[in-house]
Amino acid sequence: MTTAPGFRDSLYSGGICGALIAERDWSQTALGPIPGWSAPLRTATLILLRSPVPMVMLWGEGGVMLYNDAYAVFAGKRHPQLLGSPVREGWPEVADFNDNVMRVGLAGGTLRYQDQELTLYRNDVPEQVWMNLDYSPVIDEDGRPGGVLCVLAETTGHVTARAALVESEARFRLMVDTVPQIIWIADAEGRMEFLNRQFSDYTGAAFQSLSPAEIAGAFIHPGDGPHVVAAFQAARDSEGVHRSEHRIRSAAGEYRWFLDLAHPYRDPRTGEIVRWFGSSVDIHDRKVAEDRLRELNATLEQRVAERTAERNMLAKLVEHTDIMVMAIDLDFNILALNAANAAEFERVFGVRPHTGDNMLALLDDQPVLREEVRAAWTRAMDGGRLTVVQEFGDPDRDRPCYEISFHPLFDEAGAQVGLYQFVTDVTERLRREAQLVEAQEALRQAQKMEAMGQLTGGVAHDFNNLLTPIVGTLDLLQHKQLGGAREQRLIAGAAQSAERARTLVQRLLAFARRQPLQLIPVDMAQLVAGMSDLVASTTGPQIAVEVDIAPGLPPADADPNQLEMALLNLAVNARDAMPDGGTLRITASRRDAGTDGAPGDYICLSVADTGSGMDAATLARAVEPFFSTKGVGKGTGLGLSMVHGLASQLGGALDIQSVPGQGTRVALFLPVSGSASPVAAAGPACAGPAKRSGRVLLVDDEELVRHSTADMLGDLGYAVIEAGSAEEAVRLVEADTAFDLLVTDHLMPGMSGTDLARLVQARRPGVAILLVSGYAEAEGVEPSMPRLTKPFRKQELAQMLAQFTNAPEAVA
Incomplete structure (x- = not known):
């Protein structure tokens, strides 16, 4: 146990808050002066001061607050006035919440909140704060909860980020829901697996799973069909992008020009092409305009070809890049967009955009998604650059998360005439980041369980020392039949409660992996x-x-x-x-x-x-x-x-x-045991606490445990020599004090019981040795050394001593 001066010195190694606690006069608080603090209060205080995560302890009925430096940062301007104040006064805005915490914690219960939303005045203004909160009771010396320990992790950033992602997805779905172009999906050989509604509206035909040749024969102009089939086959052979221009017959029997563009989709594991994702964009008006322009400007054809070559090169680069590109004017009319943008817009909004379309008009039948798109573009219309990460799209289709970079578009005079954007799908990247956060949370949970195990094991060991004299004394009172029937009922009830406590402590030690085991x-x-x-x-x-x-x-x-x-x-x-x-x-x-x-x-x-x-x-x-x-x-x-x-x-x-x-x-x-044959569990050495004789050297640093054990030994007929430490016992050995049996506690300050046993064995080989312990720490203990687990009754002690009577050579 840490002494008061030693405890105060230890506080100074607990950071700024540790020093504040050490230097404060606590006599006017519910905690009282530091020298009077209980061992559990001191231990819990030192643990939280050394924790790198925010921790606060609420002690006593009023919940007097003790916390570490990490919590001080969380508390903002309320630190350091918050230190030592009752929690209801320290956080009045959440008084009801903390009242419930104190009720549950002081009743021995635990509480856990994930992303708990509270409004706090940490810096003189109200803040919406989300937190993960874990509350556990701290058991005081009287065996009842003396306070509540809180481990806190602020999750405000994660919560607000998730909300932003949800909003982003809704806006994106609105943008791509109503694409008025033909979208198709084919298998690796080109047989159709999907055609959107625009195909049926245009051709008047229902969907059929047709091969490229069958589609060409049914819907494509006879003069274009062989070229289309050959172009697709060439894309399959090269495993590249399919691109062709051809005429498709409408339901009215007219042919219009379309630009067919398809990208292969590969199996992530094998790399083989398993599908083709394509679109057919109506370019008829463009083709007609090109023909007319060619006819009107026959003499300018060469110059036009030269001037447009450079632009076509740039257009191809933009058209074939995976980055989605779109430009609009200040009235949301589309000035330009690449195939990736058009395809993605159609995929998530269900409508294909074209140059000249009004982007908001395309989404008129989806007003929620339209307003998401409008809001995103409007934020960037002040002439500056803006990058956002947001979700867009129709929830019934797909709603990915995108990183969007907006840039202003200026005319030759320097006046802003519109905006353009570069868009990248970051859904997968955010998913991996979320997995990393989940893995980190799992690690924190494992660390918390390990810390609980260490704390539980130590507390259970101390309880064993407390229970030993209680169990022993009640056992002696029962066997001596002291008092009348009423007194015996009271003693029996107390013994039953002590046995339940003993069982509970054994379970605590089992959880902490520190129970004494006889393998x-x-x-x-x-x-x-x-x-x-x-x-x-x-x-x-x-x-x-x-x-x-x-x-x-x-x-x-x-x-x-x-x-x-x-x-x-x-x-x-x-x-x-x-x-x-x-x-x-x-x-x-x-x-x-x-x-x-x-x-x-x-x-x-x-x-x-x-x-x-x-x-x-x-x-x-x-x-x-x-x-x-x-x-x-x-x-x-x-x-x-x-x-x-x-x-x-x-x-x-x-x-x-x-x-x-x-x-x-x-x-x-x-x-599986390395031994070839099992060993039967040892039965009782004797039917009851038979009388014996001899001199026993009893060593235990706990006075109550030592006295209780001495009474049992005396009742069994032994003469007992008591020693309060291993060092005192060594002095008795060196003084040639006669004894036949050494009964010693294992874990004691200074020399341990194991070290004492070795010394006695070396100097007096004929003396039997019994090791008593309430802990599983067995480092340096010979497996053959007899051990008795605390707490124990007189009969259990007698059974262990009977082994020495039956086999006196069985010593360590």
Whole structure:
């Protein structure tokens, strides 16, 4: 535990906010002077001060605010006055929201908000702010929530960006919905798969899946048909762009000139052409005008050809580029556009634009989309350049996101006459960016779970030390039958509550992967068979229990007691998921790969039910500690967390599969043991706390734990020598103090119990050694060293000591 001066010094390493907390006089607040702060309050304060993400703790009924430098930045001008103030006074504009947070948190609950919208006055003006908020209770020394810890991430930028994308898509769809040209899609050989309504309106024919030759014979001028078929075949051979000009017969029997342009679409995996996307643009008026101009200017033909060659080259470059280009005048009349723009406009708006068309008139039948297009162009009409990222298009067609660069268009006198744009589809790029954000969020969730595991393990270890004298004392009172019937009922009730607390702490340690384990090779078939009756009685007569164990399974490395508890937890969860009855199936088989597909040798123990199942959101949080769907008072939310922690601690893995309405399957993967044969779980060494004799050197730095253990040993007939540290015990050894048995705590300040055991073993080889611990930290501990897990009763202590009576040589 950090002392008050040491804690105050530690605050200074917590940044600016840490220094402010250290230097402030807290005596007039609900927290009181710093020397009187509880250990959980100090620990939580140091954790949040060292966090790089915004964190704030709301302590006590009033929610006195303690936060770190990252939160100070979020608070804006309200820092530093916000520090130390009650949360209702610090953020009055969201007082009701924070009142609910305090009610839930101080009741032991957790809250999580994704993109929570609040209006805050961080800088003297109202701001709409979106945040991800995670609230968790901080358990004080009395075992009740003393405050609420909040982890905050502002998501305002992401939320507003998404809103902007939605608006952009709507505007774009409006622009491309009503293209009055023929759009077609053909397979790799050119057989038609799609023709838009403009084709039927023009030709009067319904869609048919025709080959290029069949289309030429049915609709194209006889003088143009062979050229069109040859041009398409040449594009197929070269795998390039198809382009041809030809005449198409209308429903009235007239022929008009069209420009046919098609680009190949390739399979992303093989690179082979699988489709052709094309358009047929009516160029009849242009062709007629060209013919007339040719006739009227026969003498100027050469000069026109020379002057237009350069322009044609530039036009081809613009026409064939993938970048979409369009120019309009100030009245939204189209001055020019390339094929990419026309095709995309038609694809997303359903209408094909032409030079001379009024862009807004093309979208008159889609007023919402028309106003989106108008607004986008109007923003750029002030003469400056503008780049926007926005969605456009009809939601019923497609609504991609585009990066659009607007530029002013000037005449020879320098007056602005219109605008032109360059457009690139950035939908895929934004999707990849969103995937990156999702991956980063997954990483943050994994880091949060690891931090919760570390915090939970430490708290559970401290609770074991607190529970040891409670459990031991109540056990002694029960066995001595002190008081009358009323007193014995009270003692029995307290013992039952202590046992529930003990079980809860073991689950916390299991989640944190720090529970003490006794690994032995376990016969899975024997373990499941031994649990069958208990599982059946626990689940009840409405549920059929089926067991399927593969024959010849090798043993798995596991702690049989913890594995039985895990199996029982899974059976209880399955029972609760089947209130109207069903089938619970327990199977065990050998697998040559883990849950991630990596090769390995595992025993897979699975429990499957036919119950209600879980949706994706519930499944994603299934192993989070304290997360439960059973309702208040019906579950701790630690069952699956314990099983998950046990699997990780054993070097295995946990896999959960669930379908709503069909059931859930939980599979526990355990490494196959290197031992050829399983070891049966050790039974009790004796039927009860029989009397013994001898001298015991008892070492524990926790005075209450030491006294409680000494009382048990004395009650068992031992003479006890107490030492408050390993160093004190060493001095007794060096003074030749006689003792027959060493009982020592494992984790102590200074020299550990393991180091003490080695020293005693070296100096007094005949002395038996028992290691007591409430933690899974086993670094440097010999696997054969007897260990007793805190908290324990007198009978459990007696059973461990009986091993020394039956086998005195069994020491570390």
